Amino acid sequence: MKHIPVLLHETVSALALSPNSTVVDATLGGGGHGREILRLLGPKGTYVGIDADPTALANVSLPTEGARIILVNENFRNIKSVVTEHQLQPDAIIADLGWRTDQFEEGGKGFSFHNDEPLLMTFGDPSKHLFTADDVVNEWGEESLRDIIRGYGEERFAGRVAKAIVTAREQGRIKTARALADIIAAAVPSFGRPSKIHPATRTFQAIRIAVNDELGALQEFLKEGFSALAQNGRFAIISFHSLEDRIVKRFWNEQITSGQAIRLHKKPIVADDDERTTNPRSRSAKLRVIEKI
Ligand SMILES: C[S@@+](CC[C@H](N)C(=O)[O-])C[C@H]1O[C@@H](n2cnc3c(N)ncnc32)[C@H](O)[C@@H]1O
Incomplete structure (x- = not known):
């Protein structure tokens, strides 16, 4: 588009x-x-x-x-x-x-909820960044995850989402945007879902803000x-x-x-x-x- x-x-x-x-x-x-x-x-x-x-x-x-x-x-x-x-x-x-x-739709950087793209979420060259979305999702502690999801994503279910990410990665690294979006979607209760946006939107925003400072x-x-x-x-x-x-x-x-x-x-x-x-x-x-x- x-x-x-x-x-x-x-x-x-x-x-x-x-x-x-x-x-x-x-x-x-x-x-x-x-x-x-x-x-x-x-x-x-x-x-x-x-x-x-x-x-x-x-x-x-x-x-x-x-x-x-x-x-x-x-x-x-x-x-x-x-x-x-x-x-x-x-x-x-x-x-x-x-x-x-087009950065979201064609970038291949891990912004698309429906694609198996690697979790990067960097504006430019990922090697110029201190960390990528993959590091945030797979390495950060549950409290840090919750804090950024709440603070940068203004997600009211930040605690549940952070817990779901930490639980899911015990089974193996979360490697793609689609896998992450599915984990988040399952953690956000149906009564709390925003009607017009994907339930992972706020969490993706939070991770992107953190990765790019x-x-x-x-x-x-x-x-x-x-x-x-x-x-x-x-x-x-x-x-x-x-x-x-x-x-x-x-x-x-x-x-x-x-x-x-x-x-x-x-x-x-x-x-x-x-x-x-x-x-x-x-x-x-x-x-x-x-x-x-
Ligand atoms: C919303 S678009 C701008 C669109 C532009 N005004 C137009 O009409 O086509 C924002 C652009 O800013 C860039 N950008 C975002 N944050 C930046 C930053 N901290 N430094 C430099 N560029 C940045 C993005 O890569 C993106 O290309």
Whole structure:
């Protein structure tokens, strides 16, 4: 399935770009936001597209004429070294958090509940990660499993799921995404099952967040990105779950109360009814934007 960019026009117009702007798109992905940004940049503008997943850079299609384009395979937590290396001061930074639809469906990384894929769940090269989903599921203690499933997955049956994983692995290593999904599904009681999502969704989210240190990366990115941003520069983040949104909201509030930024909207921007109907992924999206002063 093709990835449809979320809150496209709302996000790009909130960046208040001029043709000469320098923009860091910290989540290049399929280039949906990038192409819209590049439409507004002139030959003196610069677009930097960052993605931790090398397949994004390999497959993206961006216009060949117009602004200078720099593509970097890097975790956005390292935004400071990216802008320093290219001697840039961004006028706008955007991140559309999370993952692309095709990473889940075609990545072969252990995200599909119905496939016998190895349990990796890493954004990029698994060898660059301290641990993979396989290590979490087969090596971590029951308490640690329960804590991440509850904390990162907000799964109310975290205790039962953790216990079921530990019991199942006594019979042999849990090797595939399908095997893990089946163990989790059997552990979540039918009365507690979310109606619209697979019962393993929250636990898979939790493991993925832990493997990629997604919340730690976001915090570092916000801090380093804000410090790299030019005066009057805009910083826009689209988040998809409450853990990320809370981090963004708290960081924005800190900058605003310390007089370093102004809030541009009272409430986060969300998708309208049309977008919610055509792109279900947009239903949980929240866009927050600040301006550095
Ligand atoms: C939702 S997609 C972005 C889609 C893009 N805005 C578009 O319209 O096509 C998120 C992308 O960010 C990347 N990503 C997620 N976390 C990252 C991180 N910490 N550092 C760099 N890239 C990251 C993912 O690999 C994915 O390609």
